[in-house]
Amino acid sequence: MLSLEVIRSAAERTRPHLETTPLLPLGSGRWLKLELLQPTGSFKVRGFFAAALALPPERLSRGLLTVSAGNAAMACAYVAHRLGVPCRVLMFDTAPPLKVEGVQRWGGRPLQLPRQQVLDWLARRGWEAEPELFIHPFADPVLEAGHGGAGLEIASQLPEVERVVVAVGGGGLVHGIGSALKGLKPEVQVVGVQSDGYELWRPTFESGAPPAGLVPHTIADGTSAPYDATMHERLRESVDLWLTVPEPRLRAAIPELASLAKVVAEGAGALSFAALEQLAPGPPTVAVISGGNLDRELLAALLAD
Numbered sequence: 506m507l508s509l510e511v512i513r514s515a516a517e518r519t520r521p522h523l524e525t526t527p528l529l530p531l532g533s534g535r536w537l538k539l540e541l542l543q544p545t546g547s548f549k550v551r552g553f554f555a556a557a558l559a560l561p562p563e564r565l566s567r568g569l570l571t572v573s574a575g576n577a578a579m580a581c582a583y584v585a586h587r588l589g590v591p592c593r594v595l596m597f598d599t600a601p602p603l604k605v606e607g608v609q610r611w612g613g614r615p616l617q618l619p620r621q622q623v624l625d626w627l628a629r630r631g632w633e634a635e636p637e638l639f640i641h642p643f644a645d646p647v648l649e650a651g652h653g654g655a656g657l658e659i660a661s662q663l664p665e666v667e668r669v670v671v672a673v674g675g676g677g678l679v680h681g682i683g684s685a686l687k688g689l690k691p692e693v694q695v696v697g698v699q700s701d702g703y704e705l706w707r708p709t710f711e712s713g714a715p716p717a718g719l720v721p722h723t724i725a726d727g728t729s730a731p732y733d734a735t736m737h738e739r740l741r742e743s744v745d746l747w748l749t750v751p752e753p754r755l756r757a758a759i760p761e762l763a764s765l766a767k768v769v770a771e772g773a774g775a776l777s778f779a780a781l782e783q784l785a786p787g788p789p790t791v792a793v794i795s796g797g798n799l800d801r802e803l804l805a806a807l808l809a810d
């Protein structure tokens with residue numbers, strides 16, 4: 506687990522650049538932590554600012570490089586823009602157009618490649634041959650400490666919190682938030698959620714090894730990160746319960762969330778909300794709405810379903 510000290514110091518460093526996101530009451534002991542209201546529409550700026558601001562200026566001036574399904578790419582481009590350095594991102598060629606445009610809007614250079622090519626590059630540590638400073642999109646403790654800032658905020662906004670529900674891809678978000686909350690209140694239950702269209706972690710913990718040949722078939726593209734062995738132990742410590750949301754339920758949850766809470770989340774962002782119905786009511790529970798970058802065409806299709 507990350508220490509409260511590193512999480513607090515990341516929160517201190519990043520404070521001038523970030524929003525303190527609202528905690529919206531849903532009733533019946535449930536709240537939404539609106540991380541989709543951060544700049545670029547997801548929590549990812551927390552980690553990228555934390556990692557970039559920890560660098561000495563001469564390293565930062567080399568520019569930033571990351572690899573991403575989309576939200577990390579946009580966050581990296583935004584952070585680089587704010588800090589006045591260049592940025593390049595390797596993205597899956599299946600990334601939603603909105604996210605590719607989001608990178609370009611902040612002056613970042615997207616390089617779109619087939620998923621397998623991106624994963625191979627990541628597995629062979631391709632960044633070591635590149636000039637820029639590489640920020641890993643999830644398996645970086647400094648970045649994860651930045652995400653932990655959302656956990657500190659939840660604890661101060663809702664001191665009685667007993668349960669937090671978080672969408673999981675690579676695992677950086679849940680490890681950051683879980684470390685912060687458990688550091689402050691060890692009895693808090695951390696629930697990790699994935700879609701049945703890309704269910705990686707529950708089977709991994711059940712069988713001891715990641716499922717072979719897993720290919721994402723989900724609108725929660727933010728949670729389609731590959732298995733990374735360095736995250737295994739971190740997630741074993743920080744996640745108490747794994748839930749799986751069926752893809753049709755996730756699709757229905759987006760319009761439901763829009764009409765119930767006036768919140769338009771993307772697939773990965775709505776996973777935590779969609780999972781709430783699987784939890785027995787009672788303990789004060791926060792669902793982290795982690796991102797809102799939803800393509801208009803997909804939103805229209807979901808509303809028409």
Ligand SMILES: Cc1ncc(COP(=O)(O)O)c(C=O)c1O
Binds near residue numbers: 547674
């Ligand atoms: C909206 C959203 N939610 C959740 C996640 C999962 O975060 P992590 O990969 O840190 O588990 C991502 C990752 O990109 C995301 O974009």
